[in-house]
Amino acid sequence: MIKNKEDYKTYLREDSYSKFKKNIKWRFFHKYKYPELYYQRILRKMEYLSLSKHSLIGSMIYYFNYFKFKKISQNLGFSIPLHVCDSGLCLVHYGSVIVNHNATIGKNCRIHSAVNIGDSVNIGDGVYIGPGAKIFGDIKIGDNVVIGANSVVNKDIPSNVTIAGVPAKIIKQSTS
Structure with missing residues (x-):
């Protein structure tokens, strides 16, 4: 902050x-x-x-x-409230990016277009969020996570993984 x-x-x-x-x-x-x-x-x-x-x-x-x-x-x-994102935020393209005011986003997060981040989401540092990803629920996403395009994330995700799909599943144990 x-x-x-x-x-x-x-x-x-x-x-x-x-x-x-x-x-x-x-x-x-x-x-x-x-x-x-x-x-x-x-x-x-x-x-x-x-x-x-x-x-x-x-x-x-x-x-x-x-x-x-x-x-x-x-x-x-863009619909990003104040004091939600830490330093190093990168909005790659303009387009629909919606972030709830109760979410927290860590350092060096890269967000593509058509992303929706819901209530009580806690995103760690160095996270890549692909186009069209939907993240919602009372969840925590670890550091250095890659979220694939059009993924739906509704459960906790550990650090240093790549996830994709609906609902999102771990597809790789390291980030790309």
């Missing part, structure tokens, strides 16, 4: 690194070239600004950015 300005900068740097495997200097045209990364930057800004909305000026800045955040969420099809 972002607690101060240094955390905010670290999250931006790690999100950029997870997308490009290098840190890029953010330019104005990147907003149009990488709209999913622009969304993540606004998401992180909102998480940072939520700490300072107690003053009048802080509230005004927060709500101005809140409406911008909602607009880009609708345009890109």
